[in-house]
Amino acid sequence: MTDLLTPVLSANWGEDNSWKLSRYEATGGYRAMRKALEMKPEDVITLVKDAQLRGRGGAGFPTGMKWSFVPQDNPNPKYLVVNADESEPGTCKDMPLMMASPHTLVEGIIISSYAINGHTSFIYCRGEVLHVIRRLQQAVREAYAAGYLGKNILGTGYDLDIIVHAGAGAYICGEETALLDSLEGRRGQPRLRPPFPAVAGLYASPTVINNVESIASVPAILANGSDWFQSMGTEKSKGFTLYSLSGHVKNAGQFEAPMGITLRQLIDLAGGVREGHELKFFTPGGSSTPILTGESLDVPLDYEAMAAAGTMLGTKALQIFDETTSIVRTTLRFVEFYKHESCGKCTPCREGTWWLVQLLMKFEAGTAQEGDVDKLLDICDNIGGRSFCALADGAVACVTSAVKHFRSEFEQGYHTPAWELFPYEKSSLFTEEGDAR
Template sequence: MPVTPVLTGRWNTPESWTLAVYESTDGYQALRQALELGPDDIIKIVKDSGLRGRGGAGFPTGMKWSFIPQGDDRPHYLVINADEGEPGTCKDAPLMTADPHSLVEGIIIAAYAVRAHRAFIYLRGELVHCGRRLRAAVAEAYRAGYLGRDILGSGFDLDLVVHSGAGAYICGEETALLDSLEGRRGQPRLRPPFPATHGLYASPTVVNNVETIATVPFVIRRGVEWFRSMGRERSPGPKIYSLSGHVTRPGQYEAPMGTTLAELLELAGGIRGGRRLKAWTPGGSSTPMLTADHLDVPLDFEGVVEAGSLLGTAAIMIMDETVDMLKVVRRLTQFYAHESCGKCTPCREGTTWMVQILSRLERGQGDAEDVDTLVDACDNIFGRAFCALADGATSPIVSGIKFFRDEFVPATPTGATGPTGPTGPTATDRVAGTPDALAGAH
């Protein structure tokens, strides 16, 4: 299969994170092109390219930029969601570490397009080394005249701040991130109003994911037709897929959108130890699990939805035949219970009770009715909270029970019968609509 080294093209270059190396490989040429165009022209190019948000939801990037009101005499802000905390998601951190200037250049172009003069990178606090690289790159960009006043003589001014969070998963949700950036406790906001009109400091704000913005310079530099020549019609361009778990060579693999897991496994050397694939997540722990029957599903936004899950951040966690699915689901649910901000009762109480039921089943002290209770609880939690954390918490449970119910139901004693109950058609049917909980803004 064709591999497209676009976003990852500089990763193996010595000192790839420095300005000298970046400029020697066409770095900041896209910015020069962009500054010769009008902001609206840039938005149109990004719209025509079909670039969609790489943070989970897949919303069209150019359309999102066009929502920012113009001529409103209010400050505009650009915020980069680098709070990568979804279990299994590990694409933004290596990108920022190996090639931080691609993000910085993308930020300058995007800020120019939405007429913002102040931008922020909200970085996950645990990514200490990544933060050092980013701050060094920002300092280099200021010294070279790519940031600050009158950038490259264009008359455009931009200040960029790298802000490290305190390790709260909830701050990957864009409105909780904005509250945290303003100095308040990170909790999701009621919407509407939306960030496009009332975001940071109640002003028009664009929130984008790291990979989305790092893609923008390539779109500007190489053009719409080049970008659309990769991937599929409704999901064009290259994508970084993260493979972790029981795979021979885990890591980041860049390939066109729509690549299948079978093709990615071929690149990664297959399942570790020659074992068989049992289950996998297409977009991190908050997306419904799939099985070996889904190896040929195109990994783009439409293909994965048709299979009953979501692409999310393309964080593919591979589980082989030795995995105890009950234990996996319990551990993931425990994560969501721990990371719930506590604002919404269904999430705060529901995730805690689900952990207790799963733990009881894991100890062999539960019964078949507990499984039905879990599905019923998921149906009552889904869609009833301010953000998607609660929805994401239901995905491992409902999809796990859907495909591996026999691992959740305690063995029935010989000669006895026990209730098995339905798998909860409402919850099972709705799980495909579960958004990638907090993997990042579009």
């Protein structure tokens, strides 16, 4: 592994007015775009394939391969849609990136759209983050004014329009087909596949859907080459990425590091777990990924190692919980979120998450009955793998992994409230006066 920190996407975040076009160009911005427009589209795809860039939104699917699935003989328009609907609990990497350096994303969109022969691209952004939406809109306006967007970009004959679209704040729209339905003006609900978006996506046309960080990583690959990108990371998980650290650490934030760094190293970079406490458990990629305990501190944070550990890298949202935290309460809060955000399309998710919440509330209150832990797992068994999308699977992962590691703590819910075993004020990050503990 190379150095612990590899500032590429975040290299300019600390500069004054880093979001402005003039500052971005002064640090080499849009040179990669110029290079790409001098190449054949298929050569751009080959370069990204050779770099082995994998999707940074959760699944880790090879980005260049996804682009190559777009059928070029289809007469319909080809679309690129950027999934900026960041709403996985604990995840906070795309929003800071778009706030600090929106032109990195815009340049990545131009290169990626050119690669798939697309002429219209969309950025689907979470509606609540109005400040991010305004910054994106400003960056797009600047790019049009500079001739980087619109008709005949830089005299190359290539045309491209970018549309910034504000979602309505539904977590389900982070699922790519629900996002497409929302973008088309319908209620956001997952579609049955096949057909897949690459063949029949937005407006029944070939569509590529990528995460913000995936597309923002493309300009650096074009500028520096595939070998440079492959020099970072692990054997099968190449390059740099943004890790979000939150919870019971001294200095929470985003850390850009090579794929395969360990949580122990990240916690050290964050100044350690808060004073006088020790790690109890953590989520490796947001609340929808199975939790891990301190035994996994030295497991590489890459796709393969996380899968071997029985979890997923997901969005790399590392929520850190110390020994003052009630696993019962945490699991309940996670599942309440998924119950609320279920679109209601499929029965196992709509009804199952509701029943999980009812049962978990009993565990929290200390009124659960003997055998309720097994009942909890049985409900999970009737939800997981039986829904249109992965939302239900995420809700199940919260529960099953929590029971796997802390079954005895759930069994204490047969007679003792969680708030007596783990007083909630002890795990709070702030005092009543608002000062950090």
